[in-house]
Amino acid sequence: MLVAVHPPEPSSELAEALLLAGVETIPVADQPQADDWTVAVFDLIDEPAAGLRMARGLVEDLGVSVLVVLDRNQTGLLKDATFVADFVIGPPDPIELRTRLARLVRGEPTGEVIGFKDLELNTATYQATVIGRPVDLTYMEYELLRFFIGNQGRVWSREQLLSKVWGYDYFGGARTVDVHVRRLRSKLGEERASWITTVRSVGYRFG
Secondary structure, three states: OEEEEEOOOOOHHHHHHHHHOOOEEEEOOOHHHHHHOOEEEEEOOOOHHHHHHHHHHHHHHHOOEEEEEEOHHHHHHHOOOOOOOEEEEOOOOHHHHHHHHHHHHHOOOOOOEEEEOOEEEEOOOOEEEEOOEEEOOOHHHHHHHHHHHHOOOOEEEHHHHHHHHHOOOOOOOOHHHHHHHHHHHHHHOOOOHHHEEEEOOOEEEEO
């Protein structure tokens, strides 16, 4: 995956996340290579106004999908920036960054709300709410919960969950799944913890 990036020398956090995500980058300013990529990453944390102006021009002139990196208190910048295809909160998680970039490359929609009973997940903002109240989830807790909601009723072994949610290149043990399930149950609360059922000697079932 070849991705354009701005600024040409990104922050150490973004550069490291892109490296760990397995993404090859090229500076946005290197226009002769523009035909080789379809996605650009703009780090807006330090210079949001200038970055958004350049990103808008890139989208309008070349039809490139733009993902931006923001601080949590900068999300209001996107209210009128409808040309931005997706965003991540910095410092970006490499797994989240890779997932979101891959969706843009494939042209998949980035905004959708899915839910179960009074729980809702916004796949564009990675926000989770219960009865409209936010639930503070880590990226992998969110991804595990999203997988459960999309695959209700059947039993998944820990190994299957590691493969489906964490990916084939993840080398953690099955205990990783147990830890995340325990945290999810705690964050969902006592009334909803039973949504995730432990199937002895097998794994977990949702719903």
